[in-house]
Amino acid sequence: MKTLKNFPYKHVLVVGLAKSGTAAAHLLLDSEINVRINDLKADxxxxxxxxxxxxxxxxxxxGHPLEALEGIELIVKNPGIPYENPLIAEAVKREVPVVTEVELAGRLHDxxxxxxxxxxxxTxxxxxxxxxxxxxxQPVSVAGNIGKVACEVARSTSDEEAMVVEMSSFQLLGTETFKPDVAVLLNLYEAHLDYHGTLEAYHNAKAKIIENQTSEDTFVYNADDEKIMSYLPGTKSKQVPFTLNQQGSGAWTDKEWIYFNEEAIMKKSEIVLVGEQNLQNILAALAVVKTIGISNEAIHQVLTTFAGVKHRLEYVQEKNGRFFYNDSKATNxxxxxxxxxxxxxPIILLAGGLDRGNSFEGLxxxxxxxxxxxxxxETADLLKETGTSVGIKDIINVETMDKAVTEAYRLSNQNDVVLLSPACASWDQYRTFEExxxxxxEAVHKLK
Known part of the structure; x- marks a missing residue:
């Protein structure tokens, strides 16, 4: 297992354990660094x-006593802990660097x-x-916000092995030297304002993914996103676009094929994943793998078989001519x-969840x-108002998922789609969107 070499900090405070904090603490301790841990609820x-x-x-x-900062040179913070936390705020005031564990992963992976x-x-x-x-x-590992702690995965990667890391704005905000060889920025919308404070701060946190890149690195970006385009003048890396609306450069598409530059890669009709959003994701992935020299055969093999990530427009099954899709990750x-x-x-939409104070007029x-x-x-009535405003007559308020699926099936006909896509976080009724x-x-599988 690899450890950190020539690490410039000898006294580190890990704030928040969970998976990322625990992995970071073990890495730091194994690297012979003095570690103090502060966690509110740990036993x-x-x-x-x-x-x-x-x-x-x-x-x-x-608790989070300020005495925990005594002698500390660096804080490794759980991404979910806000910067308004009194301990973190005091550390920033004292100019103690605050990072997330992905910073350690970047220093470790060669x-x-x-x-x-x-x-x-x-994802x-x-x-x-x-x-x-x-x-x-090719040797490859996957890590980050996708569920595997990046600094833990990086400990066992080889020098030839690619590491593919999914990164949130929370993680990126806590980076200093992190520099990907290939950075991908998919899109920028309004999200996590309760954490970042402003839309600009949220977007700038995302843009940190290219902050340390050099001319030797590559930036894969969405050429259809105006906000992302505004960051291009400040980038030093090689720019490779993907787009649904333009032709000829990077990864792009017409009515029949997907392309990389002028090369036709495969027919769109062969791709298993459905939806415009997934086509954008496919083009982004295509831009990356073609940039690093992956074969068209491998691309074709995956795109003709990959049916989606669990809870993300995931096809569940067909039942009596109805097609069921699980998009529980759709939290906005x-x-x-x-x-x-x-x-x-035609779609029977299952939606609702945590009330964050927003309306659903945009839907x-x-x-x-x-x-x-x-x-x-919590948002059932708000969603009903929106549905009624556009003339949907059959809108039913239910208490349980079993009842939701039963009612959806009752209202459906052959060739209809029954879609769970809540447009809300899950925490009013469930611990996670996965649950x-x-x-x-489970409710779909129980249908008779």
């Missing part, structure tokens, strides 16, 4: 914490580093890139609008193909 007697103490970590629980960010489509694009490289029999209006535009058939233009709505959770999606899938 000092737990096996996980005891292992860290046995390695030499000092552990502070039950092979090709491919990093993907954007408001939507990160699908990351997975596609990983699967295509793997299909070409934008993601649900993409899902709705992915189908030509109205995309409901023209929706024949019925099943609404639930919500799994309950949908």
């Amino acid at each position: 000092k007697e737990s096996e996980e914490v005891q292992k860290l103490i046995e390695k030499g970590a000092e552990v502070i629980t039950g 092979g090709p580093l491919i990093a993907i960010t954007g408001s939507n489509g990160k 699908t694009t990351t997975t596609l890139i990983h699967e295509i490289i793997k299909a070409d029999d 209006i934008l993601a649900t609008s993409y899902a709705l535009r992915s189908f030509q058939q 109205a233009p995309y409901l023209s193909n929706v024949k019925a709505m099943i609404v639930f959770g 919500r999606g799994n309950m949908f899938t």
Whole structure:
């Protein structure tokens, strides 16, 4: 297992354990760095914490005392902890650097580093890139916001192995020297304003993915996104676009084929993934893998078989001529609008969840193909208002996912799509969007 070499900090505070903090603490301790850990709720007697103490970590629980900053040169922060946290705010005031564990991963990994960010489509694009490289029999690992802690994965990668990392704005904000060989910026929309404060701050956090790139590196970007285009003049890296609306450069498409530069790669009709959003994700992945020299055979193999990432416009099954899709990851209006535009058939939409104070008027233009709505959770009434405003007559408010699926099936006909795409976070009724999606899938399988 690799450790950090020539690391410039000797006294590090890890704030927040969970998966990322635990992995970072183990890496730092194994690298012979003095580690103090501060976690609000961690149990000092737990096996996980005891292992860290046995390695030499000092552990502070039950609060975030400012005394924890004494002698500290660097903070490695759990991405979810806001900068308004009094301990973090004081560290920033004292000019103590605050990073996330991906900063450690970047310092540790010596092979090709491919990093993907954007408001939507990160997991699908990351997975596609990983699967295509793997299909070409090249060494590759996947990490980051996709579920595997980057600094933990980086400890076992070889010098020849590519590491494909999905990155959130929370993670990117906590980077200093992080520099991907290939950076991908998929799109920029409004999200996470409760964390970043302003839209500009959120977008600038995303743009940190290209901040340290040089002329030896590559920036794969969405040429259809005006905000992303505004960052191009400040980039030093080689620019490779992907686009649905232009032709001739980078990854692009016409009515029949997808291309890289002037080379026709494959027919769109052969691609398994549905939807315009997924076509953008495919073109982004294509731009990356062609840039690093992956074969067309590997691209074709994956795109003709890859049916999607779980909970992201995931095809569940066909039942008596009805087609069920799980898009539980659609936690905002934008993601649900993409899902709705992915189908030509009539749709029964299952939507609702945590009320964050926003209206759903922005969803109205995309409901023209929706024949019925099943609404639930805190936003049920708001979604019903929006559906009623565009003339949808069948709108049913339910309490459980089982009931939602049963009612959706009752209202459906052959060739209809039953789509779970909530447009809301899940936390009013479920612990995670994954739990919500799994309950949908289970309910579909139970249908008679």
